[in-house]
Amino acid sequence: MALKSSASSALSQPARLAVGFVILAMISGTSIWLVAQTRADSKQVIRTIEVKEKLSTLQGLIWRTESHQRAFLLTGAERYREAFRTSAEAVKRAMAESEAAMAGAIDQVVQGQLVADLKAAVTAELTDLEEVAARRQGGGLEALSSMPSDSLVQSRAEDIRNIIAQLVRQEQHLLAVQIDASQRTGQLLLVASLIGALLLIALAAVSVALVRRSTERLRAAHKVLEDTNESLEATVATRTAELRQANEEIRHFAHIVSHDLRSPLVNIMGFTGELEVVRERFFERLSSLRARLDDVSPEPDKQLGEEFNEALGFIKNSITRMDRLIKAILKLTREGRRELRMESIDMMELVRSAADALGYQAQEAGASITIGPLPPVVGDRLALEQIFSNLLENALKYLRGDTLGRIQVTGRSAANEVIYEVHDNGRGIDAKDRERIFDIFRRSGPRDRPGEGIGLTYVQTLVRRLGGDITVRSDLGQGSTFTVTLPCKAAIHPQEISP
């Protein structure tokens, strides 16, 4: 469950991050837009001021032109005529400048119309002023009197002032509208940014909470895992102790049983011996009694004696066998209890001496034992001696009569283990017996060789105590190969399987 929820929070984490980024981008965009807008607003303000200034300059210039013209009309002095001309030129320039300043206006329709009106009015005014001035120049003051009376009085200056005032108002209106609009947008954006910031904070808070929760869960899961580990170790230790104890009990039991079995066996053996003594005395007495009775037929006595002997023979054989089996069990249990002394062992030398000890048997069987190069091993010398002398003895024991016996011992090193093989060309082991032969008292093939079925059990016990394993490959009638695998640095296994 903890795993599932952590997976879901892991899924939502990128989503939360993406949302956060989008909000951040929006806030940044808004800020940039606001800056740009402010810049545009200030530009607009500057433009408006510029336009107003140009227009007022124009107004001033028109008034000046007019007054220069009047001065000329009154005096007829050439310098006023010249001043008038210069002013008129200045008016034209100012008009062009005003027009240019207002060219970027937003409301082109209203503004354009007003500008056109202004231009027309200014042009007309200048034309009128020029015309009157020209007349005064040509015909003196008299020429002026013939002019329509209102042409002098009624100046266009008023119209121009009006148009300029309108234009200024218009310009100011436009500015106000624009600033108002941008302010509103700015406010909206500010609100949006604030909401975004709040969202970001909320998101961060949620993320922190989620991270804290998942960390909490992780910590809890970790704790559970730790506890499980600890209890697992404890469980393993307990089981190991139990196993060890059980094994010890089995060994103890086997030891006690074999000891206790021996006690009655001593009686059986002892009294069988006594019975033999009694038998001798009995038959002596029988023959002496028969002699006294002049009974000359010893046949029934002889038959009785044979039956007696047969029965005693079976009893004694069975006792001997049982004694051997009990001894074997005792040997195995004792081997299980013996402390191993691990040392580095030259296996060539060890196997060689084991083979030498069997030299007589090998000679009898006409068999050869070859020992290949064998890697050394760390192990218990006595155990290894027992293992290989048992395997070699078996190989010699179960040779075929019709072939020359060849027994080979080979060895090799692998990654963490050393492998030894004892190969023979003897009678082999039936497939169905390949596991059984390691069981105590179990043997394979015809019972024509002496043995109790203990050797391989013993070997297996020893190999396992050394931390290794033993397996067998065999072709029935062709030979067998026993493979002993031992760890490079043999570790003592206290819980070997013992009978």
Added chain:
Amino acid sequence: MIPKHVTIIMIEDDEGHARLIEKNIRRAGVRNEIVSFVDGTSAIAYLFASDGSGAKRAGQAFLILLDLNLPDMSGADILKRLKTSEQLKRSPVVVLTTTDDQAEIQRCYDLGCNVYITKPVDYDSFANSIRQLGLFFSVVQVPENP
């Protein structure tokens, strides 16, 4: 030859073993009386008599054959009582048992046993050992109980 009045006390729970031991001791030529007990209680009752001090056994001489594995008590307990008894402490005690545990052997000698013999498990050596023990009995000196 040990004097006739020395009594061999055999404390052995296995009657078969007791009989075989007796037979083989006899074969060594020992003719002394052998008194057998199959448990510790009756043996103690006999040795220490009714008052439990062993004073009634004054003037008698015992040679004690003791098995350690008894049904009712440990042979070592009997050994301890014998060797701490003022009357019986000088009687030779031969521990004859199946155990060959070194700790057990040491303990018995510490408690004052005179000879410790492990019963051989095969009969031939068993019979042989007992016969030798019988021969040993025939030469050993046994003091009388005070």
